């Protein structure tokens with residue numbers, strides 16, 4: 001069950017305000033005395049005192065709210081008016097608990113927004129942000145179902161409400177996707193979502209933009225109806241100043257302050273104007289005059305404060321005078337600002353401003369058990385988020401299939417293109433023994449054809465032999481890039497080799513020289529030259545072995561004095577695919593998870609949906625968990641597919657336990673997801689997230705021993721590599737795949753531990769960033 005059922009609070013509010021039903025304005029104190037009336041917190045839906053809010057650095061602050069006071073009585077419609085950019089949205093964000101003031105206080109429905117047990121943000125509030133903040137892929141009904149679920153409504157209640165709202169707001173059928181609606185219709189759906197759960201406080205940021213005059217009137221009539229019994233309070237911003245004539249009270253905002261905060265009729269009467277726009281203009285002129293006046297007072301007070309030691313009394317008088325003047329201005333502008341800096345102003349004038357009871361009203365002390373306080377999530381929130389995430393995936397099925405299939409495509413690409421030995425390499429051959437004629441493929445024991453036997457072994461390794469008449473033309477071929485190396489045989493190669501084999505130690509030097517194959521390689525490509533050297537050596541070993549077996553030659557004299565026996569781990573001829581596969585599998589899963597998670601979170605945030613959900617009472621941790629649950633399923637599937645393709649289809653060497661291999665891959669994906677959360681928390685746009693993800697990709701890949709063994713790195717890089725998220729897990733994966741080591745081996749379990757540590761680091765960082773990254 002939700003903690004704050006709307007009906008429960010509605011009941012409470014109406015019980016508390018039996019004297020505030022219809023005709024709120026008429027029942028208020030006379031207009032002239034309203035300014036000085038002390039509304040107790042019990043009667044206030046919103047109370048803002050000395051609000052100060054700035055953006056930017058302290059050295060160059062952009063002050064948005066400058067000592068603003070605001071009082072919204074319960075059960076009224078409060079029109080918040082002001083020029084574009086004056087700070088209305090900022091003020092509303094502070095009221096709903098999404099931004100923090102730099103100084104001052106806000107009380108909403110009896111509690112401080114964001115404090116435990118205040119219910120704000122939460123279902124006590126209905127918030128319609130300025131942007132549409134809806135999922136375009138969802139239908140109107142699904143949109144309502146989502147917000148209904150968040151607010152703890154059951155499906156029947158939602159259906160009932162949808163029917164009413166569709167009719168009332170003249171919306172198309174509920175099965176229409178939001179993205180196919182006109183701009184005005186989308187705004188009305190957004191409005192409907194805010195109204196859905198009968199909140200106590202309705203905050204509407206420009207709900208009538210793009211709405212025709214008839215419907216606009218209908219919306220206002222509905223707001224009047226909602227506030228009729230005093231159970232609902234509405235704060236509304238609009239650019240159509242004159243439509244707020246129907247509001248019970250309006251606050252005219254300018255330069256971070258309120259020019260006035262009164263009922264529209266009172267304002268028109270007081271300033272003797274025909275329209276509220278004229279009142280606004282008049283007050284702006286008065287405010288400008290006031291500023292000039294205050295600036296001259298400031299000049300006086302500065303002079304007075306400058307001589308405190310010699311003349312303390314005038315300074316005190318001057319301070320008193322500024323308070324008096326501020327007080328006067330306060331009355332004039334419905335505000336309490338003064339030209340002295342905020343901290344000084346607060347202490348000097350606190351007596352005049354602080355005319356509001358400070359005790360916490362009963363509804364703020366909503367009892368919450370320790371269990372409730374420690375709960376990481378609420379089940380109906382999680383249900384709504386998971387349902388929404390799956391629905392979003394279903395609606396974007398083509399994108400999702402691409403995302404699911406991407407890692408498989410990548411591992412297929414890797415296995416088909418990386419790590420196989422190069423073949424078809426051209427070698428320039430100068431064979432004086434056969435007068436530079438092409439050798440027939442042979443392993444005959446004819447003495448004159450020993451060079452041909454060796455060349456035959458090279459050809460068996462799928463390299464291409466091109467014959468040249470002399471060394472000079474062979475070198476030219478290498479220099480022109482037409483061959484990777486040149487091989488030259490002397491005219492009496494076979495005889496010399498035979499003699500060397502027969503005579504062993506006593507072979508004369510000139511015979512040894514003639515029995516040597518001279519090789520010149522193009523070493524510009526390290527991988528090719530290394531593998532070519534290996535092929536030439538192995539070809540010679542096979543050639544010598546064949547000679548010994550078929551021609552009864554003693555090959556000891558030409559055999560390599562070092563013997564490599566059967567390897568302890570790995571195949572006799574290791575391949576690069578086996579070396580790179582562990583790192584590549586983990587990298588693919590890690591970075592796709594980063595992209596998927598950060599992308600999903602940023603889309604949600606930039607379209608305003610995250611903000612709206614958070615105002616509905618969903619916590620950052622719940623949003624995170626909602627994504628973890630849905631994306632974990634995708635990621636587990638991706639991981640299993642990648643492992644299956646690597647081990648079964650492409651037969652990558654595996655000596656280990658598949659369970660642990662899969663588990664490590666899934667944990668690495670989870671780690672990537674958590675990193676994705678961090679990326680989405682510290683960046684504002686998809687572009688910056690892409691830069692950050694790409695920027696971290698290369699260092700991680702380069703330093704984690706995926707491309708090159710960590711053992712070969714510079715000492716500093718080695719230390720850095722040690723702590724990176726993929727280094728230990730890659731080593732662990734390699735130990736399992738290539739050596740078949742169990743989880744009990746340190747190099748295996750350290751990989752698991754390192755991944756778990758990184759998961760907790762990323763998760764904690766993102767939770768902290770979500771919690772504390774408020775404007």
Ligand SMILES: Nc1ncnc2c1ncn2[C@@H]1O[C@H](COP(=O)(O)OP(=O)(O)OP(=O)(O)O)[C@@H](O)[C@H]1O
Pocket residue numbers: 055056062064082083084085086087088089090091130775
């Ligand atoms: N996150 C932010 N960082 C820096 N400045 C900001 C930020 N958000 C808003 N501002 C600035 O604060 C000022 C007030 O913005 P706000 O959105 O509150 O105005 P508004 O009165 O709601 O305007 P409008 O009626 O056009 O929606 C603007 O100058 C805006 O550029």
